[in-house]
Amino acid sequence: MAKLIEGLKYSESHEWVKVEGEIALIGITDYAQHALGNITYVDMPSEDDEVFAGEEFGAVESTKIASDLFSPVSGVVTEVNSALEDAPELINEDAYANWIIKVKMSDPSELETLLDPAAYEAICK
Amino acid sequence: MEEKKTCLYDSHVALGAQMSPFGGFIMPIQYSSIEDEHRAVRTAVGMFDVSHMGEILVSGKDAERFVNHIFTNDVTNLPHGGVIYGMMLRPDGGTVDDLIVYRQFPENDTDYLMVVNAANIEKDFDWMKANADGFEVVLDNVSGQWGEIAVQGPQAQAIIASFPEFASAVDESFYTFRYFTYESEPVIISRTGYTGEDGFEIYASEELTVKLWAKLLEMGVKPCGLGCRDTLRFEAALPLYGHELTDEISPIEAGLGIFVKTDKPEFIGREAVLKLKEDGPRRKLVGIELLDRAIPRAGYAVLDADGNQVGEVTTGYRSLTLDKSLCMAYVDAAHSALDTDLQIAIRKKVFPAKVVKKRFYTPKYKK
Incomplete structure (x- = not known):
């Protein structure tokens, strides 16, 4: 069974969000990394790029597949995790x-539309 | 469409394989991981369920003349027990399918065995029947009655040799086959494969295929899925129908002219490929290395240095053997020379790339 972390918010497209003040750290879930297999490339936006809730901001690639990343929240990218390059x-x-991007949220109320661990676990079944 | 199951379906499920549709069948994509399975075949031995492949038998007085009529390679001097690769072409030179032809032995009831791609079985069989007028031949589609296992890798020979019934199969050279008897049933073992490694393909009844698979598992042969079959054949620049070859692509464009014997007096598509050989193809299949970790995948646009689209990717991976981002792509002939600077559009970005030799991995076939 894929690992879940209490206190994080989850999207139906398998991203997680950790909130630190007005900054959202965004990554992909353990379920997603397992489904992808060995990840060989992360396509990330640049700092200061705008991202929009529900819209694609990059991709994660494994041998098998390229899977788009969707931002769970809207805002401006303040940092990308260059270690992943x-x-x-x-x-x-x-x-x-290993978060992928940090976003300064423009509308924190969007967080309320995301899933808690139990609700996310249910869609992974 | 409801996907068909091969005789090994239950074995795959029991092994926990990830199953996915391919060519009208529900097939194992991977058991452990594509990377593990890929490395097992390159460095040791792996096995694939390839029972989805189609088998069509040809017999009759005109069998040789018929095969030469529908097939690009020349079977005139193919010895009994010989195997030969080639294509069936449309009159316009497009590829109906790529296939291997086995020349049967005098004691067999049939003259040739044609092994075709799973997705094309019906299309190929219809094509053969439609082009059999004037030939005294009998065509028998036995796909689905046979199972097939491919045992591939540098240790494949040792595995086959450890079956007392099959021991002499290791004397076969690449692209030959023989019949063997196992539990009183006929088994074909050919020294063929689709991985760029030495290896064998075993054709048997469905029931016997299930037994042989279990026996090979016991011997420690790693089960491998279609995921790594694709990464392996890609590195060795072996074409996959639907990607590098289609009804709209001629083998001349794919760089497979060596398998098209235009010195034969006649075969379907001969005039079209002769003209293409004379004029030079408008587009060519090339290898491209991307100078980044991003992965060029089928369908992505290939651009020239100025950003104009000059081609399209057919297959691409982060090569597991070479740790480079590589692809095969059709590009306009003017941009096909080695070292030509190109770019590949991946999502919203454009990455620098250059033309390289498309045989990324030198096959290790037994001579």
Whole structure:
């Protein structure tokens, strides 16, 4: 069974969000990394790019497949995890310790539309 | 459409394989991971369920003349027990299918065995029947009556040799086959494959295929899915029908002219490929290396240095053997020379790339 972390918010498209003040850390779930297999590339936006809730902001690639990433919240990218450029496999090692982007949220109420761990677990079945 | 199951379906499920539709069948994509299975075939031995492949038998007085009529390679001097690769073409030179032809032995009831792609079985059989006028031949589609296992990798020979019944199969050279008897049933073993490694393909009844699969598992042969079958054949620049070859693509464009014997007096598509050989193809299949970790995948646009689209990717991966982002692509002939600077559009970005040799991995076939 894929790992879940209490206190995080989840999207139906398998991203997680960790809120630190007005900043949202965004990554992909353990379920998603397992389904993808060995991750070989993470296509990330640039700092200061705008992202929109429900819209694609990048992609995660494994040998099998390229899977689009969808932003759970709207805002501006303040940081991208440059460690993933050379070591995308970090996501396989720990999907929750390795965020992909940090976003300064423009509308924190969007968080309310996301799933709690139990609700997310239910859609992974 | 309801996908068909091969005789090994239950074995795949029992092994926990990830199953997915392919060519009208529900097939194993991977058991452990594509990477593990890929490396097992490159460095040790793996096995694939390839029972989805189609088998069509040809017999009759005009069998040789008929096969030469519908097939691009020349079977005139193919010895009994010989195997040969080639294509069936449309009159316009487009590829109906790529296939291998087995020349049967005098004691067999039939003259040739044609092994075709799963997705094309019906299309090929209809094509053969439609083009059999004036030939005294009998065509028998036995797809679905046979199972097939491909045992591939540097240790494949040792595995086959450890079956007392099959021991002499290791004397076969690449692209030959023989009949063997196992539990009183006939089994064909050919030294063929689709991985760029030495290996064998075993054709047997469905029931016997299930037994042989279980026996090979016991011997430690790693079950491998279609996921790594694709990464393996890609590195060795072996074409996959539907990607590098289609009804609209000629083998000349794919760089497979060596399998098209235009010195034969006649075959369907001969005039079209002769003209293409003379004029030079408008587009060519090339290898491209992307100078980044992003992965060029089928359907992505290939651009010239100025950003104009000059081609399209047919297959691409982060090569597991070479750790490079590589693809095969059709590009306009003017941009097909080695070292030509190109770009590939991936999602919203454009990455620099250059033309390289498309045989990324040198096959290790037994001579």
